[in-house]
Amino acid sequence: MASKFFVDIAPLRKSRDYRFLFLGQTISVIGNAVTVVALPFQTYQITHSSLQVGLVSLAQLIPLVLGSLIGGAYGDAHDRRRIILIASLASALSALGLTINAWQFHSLAAIYVISACAAFFLGFANPARASAIPMLIGAEDLVAANSLNQMTFQIGSIAGPALAGLIIASAGLFWTYSIDTITFLIYVLATVMMRPLTPTPGARKPGIGAIAEGFRFLKGRQIIQGIYVMDLNAMIFGAPVALFPALAAEVFKVGPTGLGLLYAAPAIGAFIGAGTTGWVGAIRRRGRGVVIAIIVWGLAIAGFGCTHVLWMGCVLLALAGWADVISAVLRGTMLQLHVPDEFRGRLSSIQMAVVQGGPRLGNFEAGAVAAVTSTGFSVISGGLACVVGALALAKAMPRFWHETPDDEPERL
Secondary structure: OHHHHOOOOHHHHHOHHHHHHHHHHHHHHHHHHHHHHHHHHHHHHHHOOHHHHHHHHHHOHHHHHHHHHHHHHHHHHOOHHHHHHHHHHHHHHHHHHHHHHHHHHOOHHHHHHHHHHHHHHHHHHHHHHHHHHHHHOOHHHHHHHHHHHHHHHHHHHHHHHHHHHHHHHHOOHHHHHHHHHHHHHHHHHHHHOOOOOOOOOOOOOOOHHHHHHHHHHHOOOHHHHHHHHHHHHHHHHHOOHHHHHHHHHHHOOOOHHHHHHHHHHHHHHHHHHHHOOOOHHHOOOHHHHHHHHHHHHHHHHHHHHHOOOHHHHHHHHHHHHHHHHHHHHHHHHHHHHHOOHHHHHHHHHHHHHHHHHHHHHHHHHHHHHHHHOOHHHHHHHHHHHHHHHHHHHHHHOHHHHOOOOOOOOOOO
């Protein structure tokens, strides 16, 4: 009974290369999560503006999307291990740039430029990482691998913010950013240990045409479209991360350690969710499961906006994180099953652009609404808008709502 409840670790047992991918990614995510806290903290420290925090996040959006689309096209035609390796080295250099800026300059302009470059390299690598998973394991282990992949991000998202809060408070931003640099170098070593991941036979050469072909593939495929727009709805309206520094300082009255707890709380819930996903594989109406999970996410975020008690806020953020990881596992599995291998890199690139870009749009939306109303109104209205959006999209996309494992991939 317990084995059907807890996450299945079969992919780690069966695949040596998947173990290296899992290890390297887990360690680098910890470092990146440290920077996710340090960047808005430093920006708010310099400007005392939640809008500026949101704008720094927004400035990463276009480089991230471009990197994802280019990386997806390259991933279908080139060795995916080499793409991960090159992008990880470039990410280490970006983290080093933030380290030097924190040490010598404290420049807001440098934060904008370097974080935008880092977003490009993150986007470039992400499709290769995601589309590599089906190359390393069998179809029967996809749900387990997606759950483990979510655990990777949640381990980092728990340890990273907690670590960031402690290091910022005790040692300063220089050592905080240094952690990110070191973890990316570890990821490079783990990637070197993997075998080459050769390109898909017959894949189109990378370029504008290949990217456009990936978008054309989406036409009329409601299930795949739903995977993207459902997540965009949740992240644009229900991701008030840009407001965490202001909430920590003005509402909860806590310092960097308390701020770290706010960033870590959703990941704690998501980690619990990812670690107990043995039952998720039995869900037949996966689209319906995604919609319900997003509704839970939105209601939890709205509740978070209503409380001024730190521990209650953290509990509600953890509930939101739990719902989000269930949605992510279901969406990732649906995508990998409904997309043929020759399009997997490009469609994964769109998914990564959505997953990484949506929260950045959400940060801007939250910061902009807070600037013209109030922090609390921004959080509550965003959570409720997320719920309304999920219900409207479910009605507009019946094939997504009724999707089951027995469905054939949508063909035109």
